[in-house]
Amino acid sequence: MTSTDPGTTAAPRPLIRAARTEDLAGVGGIREHAIRTSTGLWTDELPTPAQLEAWFREHLERGAMLVAVDPALEGPEAVLGYASYGPLVPKNGYRFTAENSVYLRPEAQGRGLGTALLGALLDLCREHGMHSVVALVEAGNTASIRLHERFGFVEAGRLVEAGWKFDRWWDLVHLQLRL
Ligand SMILES: CC(C)(COP(=O)(O)OP(=O)(O)OC[C@H]1O[C@@H](n2cnc3c(N)ncnc32)[C@H](O)[C@@H]1OP(=O)(O)O)[C@@H](O)C(=O)NCCC(=O)NCCS
Secondary structure: OEEOOOOOOOOOOOEEEEOOHHHHHHHHHHHHHHHHHOOOOOOOOOOOHHHHHHHHHHHHHHOOEEEEEOOOOOOHHHEEEEEEEEEOOOOHHHOOEEEEEEEEOHHHOOOOHHHHHHHHHHHHHHHOOOOEEEEEEEOOOHHHHHHHHHOOOEEEEEEEEEEEEOOEEEEEEEEEEEO
């Protein structure tokens, strides 16, 4: 369990810890917002409550999700962001190659929390024996690309017009870090 200073305000420090069952609504809300408003997740289909819970539980069972929580808040709003990983491809030959995700509430972005979460997630990936981590990022998502580059991720490929959302094509950058 670690705490981190996300910025220069005097607010209580967010705490980064393993996700727990009670974080489902907070994580689900962040994910739903990203699906509705961003190109972070290339889908416009919201998961049903059952699908969301299955996805969440699967990560909890693998110990593959961290959350950043504001200790001064309660309920779903206390979850400021999450970071998780899963297999890049669901075939056992890829079991040492993780694909990672980092998502923050809009009001928690741009003050270092993504850096804190990704740093903790990479430590977790090392503990779990991962060999490399891959981020699949929309080519115009400068914040995410900068975030990953900070940790040494390098571009390993670019797919032009690989995604369709909000009535237009999007390019996909593959970033990779060998742990
Ligand atoms: C991407 C995200 C996780 C980054 O986390 P963050 O806490 O906002 O980023 P940090 O404050 O830790 O900054 C990390 C780097 O990104 C840069 N950055 C942050 N916000 C930025 C922005 N809006 N535009 C450009 N660069 C930005 C920072 O300057 C820093 O780079 P530096 O090391 O060169 O200074 C967060 O913005 C987010 O949740 N975005 C929406 C969801 C998303 O796109 N997730 C990733 C999907 S692949």
